[in-house]
Amino acid sequence: MRLGLALGYWASAPPVGVDRLVARAEALGFDSLWTSEAYGSDALTPLAWWGSRTERLRLGTAVAQISARAPAATAMAAATVDHLSGGRFVLGLGVSGPQVVEGWYGQPFPRPLERTREYVAIVRAVLARESPVAFAGRQYRLPSPGGSGLGRALRLTVHPRRPDLPILLAAEGPRNISLAAEIADGWLPLFYAPGRDRWQREALAEGFRRTGARRPPHEFEIVGAVPLAEGPDVETAADTVRPQLALYIGGMGARDANFHRDVFLRLGFVAEARRVQDLYLAGRRVEAAQAIPAAMVEAVALVGPRAKLREEAGRWRDSLLTTVVVSGGPETLELAAELFG
Numbered sequence: 001m002r003l004g005l006a007l008g009y010w011a012s013a014p015p016v017g018v019d020r021l022v023a024r025a026e027a028l029g030f031d032s033l034w035t036s037e038a039y040g041s042d043a044l045t046p047l048a049w050w051g052s053r054t055e056r057l058r059l060g061t062a063v064a065q066i067s068a069r070a071p072a073a074t075a076m077a078a079a080t081v082d083h084l085s086g087g088r089f090v091l092g093l094g095v096s097g098p099q100v101v102e103g104w105y106g107q108p109f110p111r112p113l114e115r116t117r118e119y120v121a122i123v124r125a126v127l128a129r130e131s132p133v134a135f136a137g138r139q140y141r142l143p144s145p146g147g148s149g150l151g152r153a154l155r156l157t158v159h160p161r162r163p164d165l166p167i168l169l170a171a172e173g174p175r176n177i178s179l180a181a182e183i184a185d186g187w188l189p190l191f192y193a194p195g196r197d198r199w200q201r202e203a204l205a206e207g208f209r210r211t212g213a214r215r216p217p218h219e220f221e222i223v224g225a226v227p228l229a230e231g232p233d234v235e236t237a238a239d240t241v242r243p244q245l246a247l248y249i250g251g252m253g254a255r256d257a258n259f260h261r262d263v264f265l266r267l268g269f270v271a272e273a274r275r276v277q278d279l280y281l282a283g284r285r286v287e288a289a290q291a292i293p294a295a296m297v298e299a300v301a302l303v304g305p306r307a308k309l310r311e312e313a314g315r316w317r318d319s320l321l322t323t324v325v326v327s328g329g330p331e332t333l334e335l336a337a338e339l340f341g
Contacts, residue, residue, distance in 0.1 A: 001317050001340050002031035004325035005333065006062070006225055007050065010041035022050050024330050025057065028337040032058035032090070032223075034325055037065055039104045044077050051085055059085050062188050062223070062325070063094035063170040067105040071119045071140060072133070075126035079160040087161050092188050092223075093120070094170030097253045113179055115139040120167060120183050127160045168221060172259045174203040181207025183214055186221030186322075190248070190260065193299040194319040196267045201320065223323040226316060227301035228332055228339075230309060237303035238294045245297065246289040249273055250280020269296050302339070313339040 005025040007018060022033060033051065037043040043061040051059040059081065064074065074091070082089040095101065095116055098109035118137040125133050132153035135142040143151030168186035171177045180187040181204045189200070208217055227244065231237030248260040255277065264273040272293060279288035294303075302309050302316070316324060317340065326336045 001321070002323040003029070003336055003340055004032040004034055004060070004223060004323050005030055005057075006325045006327040007033060007035050007046065008327060009036045009038050009043070010046075014041075014046075018046075018050055019053055021330065021333070022054060022057070024333055026054050028333055029341055030057060030333070030337075031323060032060055032325075034060045034062035034092070034223075036062050037068065038096075039100060042068070044081065048081055048084065051081075051088070056088075058088045058090055060090035060092050060168070060223070062092040062168075062225075064092065065096045065100070065105075066093055066116060066119050067096065067101045067107040071122035072126055072142070074119075075123045075156065076158075078123070078165055079127060079156065079158050082161050082165055083158070090166050090168060091123070092168045092170060094188070095176075097259060098257055099254060111139065113175060116169065116176075116179060117183060120169075123167065126156050127165055128163050129156050129160065131155065166221070168223060172263050174199060174206075177203035178207035178210075181205075181213065181215075181220065182210045185215055185219075186223060189222065189224045191263045191267075191300045192224040192226075192319070192321065193267050194315045196299060197320060199266055204320075221322050222320050223325060224321045225325045225327070226321075227297075227303070228309075228326045228328065228336055229301065229303045230306055230335060231304060234294050234298065234304040234308070237305075238292075238297040238301075241297050241301050241303060242289040242292045243285075245292055245300075246276055246280055246285060249292075250277045250285070250288050255281060264296070267299060269299075272296055306335075309335070309339060316340070 035043045035047040043064045047059050078091045095112040101107050101109040118139045122135050122140060132155045133142055134153040143153055166185040168188050169180035169184040170188040171180045177200055227241045229237040229240040249264055252260050261273050261277055276288045276291050279291055297303055302312055324340055326332055
């Protein structure tokens with residue numbers, strides 16, 4: 001099993017000590033580092049900045065938001081970073097949710113699967129550089145119709161280092177997971193629970209069966225975040241994870257359109273997830289975190305004393321994940337290397 005370091009997105013300012021953390025991850029044999037974006041720091045700039053101080057780590061976006069950039073712009077950025085890194089870039093894409101897509105980027109959210117399919121097709125066409133890129137979809141059209149009438153199909157001037165640069169999709173619902181298995185080189189689950197993943201396995205299998213599926217299952221990457229917290233007991237360790245889960249279950253989406261909450265509903269925590277969301281949306285954020293039972297944390301995270309962590313690491317090694325991604329300080333990295341290295 002490979003290890004990845006999640007650098008995430010910034011809070012109110014750039015985090016301190018990231019250079020040392022990235023260097024430690026590379027020294028410990030980590031395979032990759034990953035950045036993300038919401039509506040603050042972007043994913044590509046920090047990745048290129050911190051990645052320039054590495055020699056071996058793969059550099060991935062988990063994720064770059066589809067609505068943030070035209071597909072051609074994303075392909076240009078991917079080709080650029082891949083050249084600068086010596087062929088180490090991994091393009092992770094995700095649609096985000098309606099609040100960000102429509103509220104921040106001013107783009108329509110409906111039909112996200114269709115938009116993703118077309119977006120990936122254009123990115124691949126740009127990187128393949130086989131001909132000037134023309135595309136006539138329902139979501140994207142190149143050249144754009146109307147306007148000045150002077151638009152023309154163009155070919156990327158840069159010759160990509162890897163025309164088949166890997167593209168991974170963030171997906172939480174079954175249809176989106178199936179789409180990832182069909183058109184992508186890998187899947188980026190945000191919340192994953194070994195032993196409760198039958199519905200995800202079925203969604204992946206459905207995508208792999210589709211005509212023209214890009215990768216067979218044994219070549220398909222699954223890069224998943226695994227919160228890791230050591231503590232004297234489960235409850236104490238779980239307390240370090242609960243606020244993050246409460247934020248995503250309760251606050252990262254509208255009441256009736258929160259895809260993170262829906263994952264926990266599918267994992268079987270129906271009443272628990274709905275209560276967390278109710279408390280969070282009522283402004284009772286501390287209570288929302290406290291309402292998350294330890295069993296819910298343990299389903300998607302490794303928490304507790306070190307002996308317990310060693311014992312439970314096996315279920316993650318035997319899971320669908322090909323890369324376990326962790327976040328935290330040097331001690332967390334050392335622990336992850338001990339458990340999975």
